[in-house]
Amino acid sequence: MNATLFDSFRLGELALPNRIVMPPMTRARAGAAGVPTALMAEYYRQRATAGLIITEGTQISPEGQGYAWTPGIHTPEQLRGWRQVTTAVHAAGGRIFAQLWHAGRLSHVSLQPGGAAPLAPSALLAEGVQVFIDPDRLGAEAAQGRKVRHSAPRALETGEIEDIVGQFAQAARNAIAAGFDGVELHGANGYLIEQFIDSGSNQRRDRYGGSLANRLRFLQEVAQAVVAAIGPERAGVRLSPLTSLQGAVDDTPQATYLAAARLLDDIGVAYLHIAEADWDDAPPMPPAFKEALRLVYGGAMIYSGHYDRARAEEALARGWADLVGFGRPFIANPDLPRRLQSGASLQEGDPATYFGGGARGYIDYPAP
Numbered sequence: 001m002n003a004t005l006f007d008s009f010r011l012g013e014l015a016l017p018n019r020i021v022m023p024p025m026t027r028a029r030a031g032a033a034g035v036p037t038a039l040m041a042e043y044y045r046q047r048a049t050a051g052l053i054i055t056e057g058t059q060i061s062p063e064g065q066g067y068a069w070t071p072g073i074h075t076p077e078q079l080r081g082w083r084q085v086t087t088a089v090h091a092a093g094g095r096i097f098a099q100l101w102h103a104g105r106l107s108h109v110s111l112q113p114g115g116a117a118p119l120a121p122s123a124l125l126a127e128g129v130q131v132f133i134d135p136d137r138l139g140a141e142a143a144q145g146r147k148v149r150h151s152a153p154r155a156l157e158t159g160e161i162e163d164i165v166g167q168f169a170q171a172a173r174n175a176i177a178a179g180f181d182g183v184e185l186h187g188a189n190g191y192l193i194e195q196f197i198d199s200g201s202n203q204r205r206d207r208y209g210g211s212l213a214n215r216l217r218f219l220q221e222v223a224q225a226v227v228a229a230i231g232p233e234r235a236g237v238r239l240s241p242l243t244s245l246q247g248a249v250d251d252t253p254q255a256t257y258l259a260a261a262r263l264l265d266d267i268g269v270a271y272l273h274i275a276e277a278d279w280d281d282a283p284p285m286p287p288a289f290k291e292a293l294r295l296v297y298g299g300a301m302i303y304s305g306h307y308d309r310a311r312a313e314e315a316l317a318r319g320w321a322d323l324v325g326f327g328r329p330f331i332a333n334p335d336l337p338r339r340l341q342s343g344a345s346l347q348e349g350d351p352a353t354y355f356g357g358g359a360r361g362y363i364d365y366p367a368p
Contacts, residue, residue, distance in 0.1 A: 002313075002316060002317040003019065003316050003317075003322075004019075004313060004316065005018060005019050005020055005309065005312055005313060005316065005324065005337075005340060005341075006018050006019070006020075006337070006341050007019060009051065009300070009322060009323060011052065011270060011271065011300055011323075012182070012232075012233030012234060012270045013233055014052070014095050014181055014182075016051035016052055016095065016323070017049075017051055018049075018050075018051040018337055019051055019316065019322065019323045019324060020050050020051050020312075020323075020324065020326060020336065020337045020340065021050060021051060021052045021053075021054065021302055021304070021323050021324060021325040021326070022047050022050040022052070022053045022054065022325070022326070022327075022330045022336075023054055023273070023275075023302075023304040023325035023326075023327050024054050024055060024056050024057055024099040024184070024186070024238070025056055025327055025328075025330070025331065025354075026056050026057060026067065026070060026355065027040075027043070027056055027354065027355065027356075027362065028067060028068060028069035028070055028132065028355050028356045029043070029069065029356070029357070029358070029362065030069050030070055030071035030072075030081075031069060032068075032069070032134065033075075033077065033078075034059065034065070034070065034071050034072035034075075034078055035071070035072075035075075035077045035078050035080075035081040036071045036078065036081030036082050036084070036085050037081060038084060039358070039359060039362065039363060040071070040081075040085055041084045041085045041087075041088040041089075042088065042363045043362055043363050044085050044088065044089050044094075044096065045088035045089055045091070045092045045094075046334035046363060046367060047094075047330055047334050047336070048088075048089050048092035048093055048094025049092075049093075049094070049335060049336075049337045049338065050094065050330070050336070050337060051095070051323065051337075052095050052096075052097065052323065053089060053094055053095065053096040053097070054096075054097045054098075054099050054184050054236075054273070054325075055071075055085075055096065055097070055098050055099050056070065056071065056099065057070065057099045057100075057101030057103075057186050057191075058070070058071045058072060058073045058078075058082075058098055058099060058100065058101055058171075059071070059072045059073070059074070059101050059102065059103070060072075060073060060074060060100050060101065060102055060164075060167045060168055060170075060171035061074050061102070061164075061167045061171075062074070062112070062113045063102075063112060063113060063116075063118075063119055064101060064102035064103055064104075064167070064192070065103060065107060065111050065112070066101075066103025066104075066106045066107040066111070066118075066131055066150075066191070067103070067107075067111070067131055067132040067133075068111065068132050068133050068134040068146070068356070069132075069134070069356055070101075073098060073100070073171050073174050073175060073178070074167070074170070074171060074174065079174055079177060079178045080178075082098070082175070082178035082179070082180070083178045083179050086178060086179030086180055087179060090179070095181050096180055096181055097180060097181055097182040097183055097184050097236065098175040098178075098180045098182075098183050098184070099183070099184045099185075099186050099238070100168055100171045100172065100175070100183050100184065100185055100186060100226075101186040101191060102164065102167075102168070102186075102191065102192040102193070103118070103131075103191050103192065104118065104119060104120050104121075104153070104191050104192030104195045105118050105119070105120035105124070105125070105126060105150065105153035105192075105195060105201075106118070106126065106129060106131055106150050106190060106191060106246060106247075107131060107150060107151065107153075108131050108133050108148060108150055108151045109151045110133050110134065111131075111133065111134075112151075116154070117151060117152060117153055117154040118150065118151055118153040118154070119153060119154060119156050119160075119164075119192075120153035120154065120155060120156065120192070120195055120201070121155065121156060121192075121195050121196045121201060121202045121203075121204055121208065121209065121218075122153075122155050122195075122201065122202055122203040122204060122209075123152065123153055123154060123155045124153070124201060124203065125150070125152055125153070125247075126150065126190060126201070126246055126247025127247065128247075129149070129150050129190070129246050129247050130147045130148055130149055130150065131147070131148065131149075131150045132146050132147055132355060132356070133146060133147075133148055134146075146356070155204070158206045158207070158208070161208060161218065161221075164192075164222075165218075165221045165222050165225050166225070168185070168222045168225060168226055169222075169225040169226055169228070169229040170229075171183070172226045172229045172230045172234075172235070173229050173230060175230075176230050176234070181234065182230070182233070182234035182235060182236065182270065183226065183230065183234065183235055183236070184235075184236045184237065184238055184273060185219075185222060185223060185226060185235070185236070185237045185238065186238055187219060187237050187238055187239050187260075188238045188239050188240035188273075188275045189240055189243075189245050189246055189248065189275065190245055190246030190247050190248035191246075192218075193218060193219050193222065194239075194240070194248050195248075196208060196209075196215055196216075196217075196218035196219065197215050197216060197218075197219060197250070197256060197260060198215070198248050198249055198250040198256070199215065199249075199250050199251045199252075199256075200247070200248070200249030200250060200251070201247060201248070201249070202215050212255070212256060212259055215256075216256075216259060216260055216263055219237075219260060219263065219264075220263055220267070223235070223237060223263075223264060223267045223269060224267055227267055227268065227269065232267070232268040232269055232270060233270050234270065235269045235270055236269055236270050236271040236272070236273055236300075236302075237264055237269055237271075237272055237273065238273040238274075238275055239257060239260060239261075239272065239273070239274060239275065240274070240275040240276075241253055241254070241256075241257035241260075241274065241285075241289070242254070242257070242276075242277075242285055242286075242289065243275070243276070243277045245277075254289055254292075257293075258289075258292055258293065258296055261293050261296050261297040262296040262297065264297065264299075265296060265297045265298055265299065268299070269299060270299055270300060271299050271300035271301065271302055271322075271323075272293070272297050272299060272300070272301055272302070273302040273303075273304065273325070274290075274293070274301065274302065274303050274304070275304055275305055276303060276304065276305030276306070277305060277306075278304075278305040278306040278327065287318070287320075290303075290318075290320040291319075291320070293320075294319060294320065300322045300323065301320065301321050301322050301323070302321065302322070302323040302324070302325055303315055303320060303321040303323075303324055303325065304324070304325030304326075304327060305325075305327075307324050307325070307326055309340050312324035312326075326340075328349060329346055331349040331354065331361075331365070332346070332347040332348055332349035332350075332365045333346050333347050333365065333367070334365055334367040335367040347365060347366075349361070349365075
């Protein structure tokens with residue numbers, strides 16, 4: 001008998017009551033210091049009936065920040081803020097992982113310590129990519145809006161890369177100390193890990209660039225360090241294999257990401273989270289590629305990207321997915337698992353409140 005969205009699932013040491021995941025969504029309510037707030041605790045608590053919550057990306061260091069008002073996980077104040085989030089979710093019966101994030105080149109000098117250039121594998125701009133900044137920190141340029149072109153990055157020195165690997169491992173330890181059940185490495189959407197993987201953003205000539213094995217080395221070292229820090233059952237990785245979001249371009253994406261999945265299988269991470277294209281007319285991910293991923297990766301598989309109940313249950317039935325993420329529907333429907341199971345209509349969210357702001361459009365959607 002095929003699994004349904006409402007069947008339980010064992011993820012490492014966690015017993016999930018259903019297969020519905022709330023995936024990472026940047027909501028930017030943390031404030032200038034990146035400290036999670038009581039408002040954020042209430043937001044995540046309201047959605048605790050998800051089988052698993054994965055938080056919005058949380059930067060592992062000051063240099064890792066890519067957008068204004070996003071949370072961090074590298075200061076004592078940030079850890080105390082996250083502790084109130086995890087306490088609220090667990091009190092409501094939920095399970096929650098922290099997504100560990102380094103934005104790499106997709107940042108702005110106004111967000112970087114000392115106004116420095118963002119860090120990247122190579123000093124390459126992602127054409128047409130913009131980031132959100134705090135208008136109060138940018139002056140006249142902000143008159144054009146809060147979204148501006150990302151700043152030209154600086155290529156990392158080889159010796160600096162080891163430091164960032166260590167920051168990921170420390171962030172994982174911090175997450176467990178703050179009460180999280182595990183962590184997800186953000187290796188998708190054109191951010192630092194993917195910048196190392198993709199041939200279009202990595203032109204290095206050292207051991208982190210050139211061949212596919214070299215371009216996968218940063219992912220490998222980060223995943224190994226995190227697994228060593230907190231255990232494989234508490235670690236997952238998110239990838240976006242066949243999209244070109246935010247300048248993520250690779251010459252041979254299917255071969256590259258099958259190799260990445262095989263590498264992560266060898267390391268033994270608990271799950272692989274595949275981010276599919278989520279815009280309305282996006283081309284579907286080929287079924288043959290999903291089947292190939294299953295052949296090379298033996299852990300749990302999560303898929304996210306414009307899913308409804310019918311598409312999700314097809315993914316479960318065909319064996320591509322063990323768990324399915326529903327992103328935007330969770331914004332306006334805190335009780336989404338109940339609505340999906342009963343067939344109730346879904347409330348529509350207000351896009352104007354998705355990024356930044358206060359309680360409106362964040363914790364004020366009704367749930368019976």
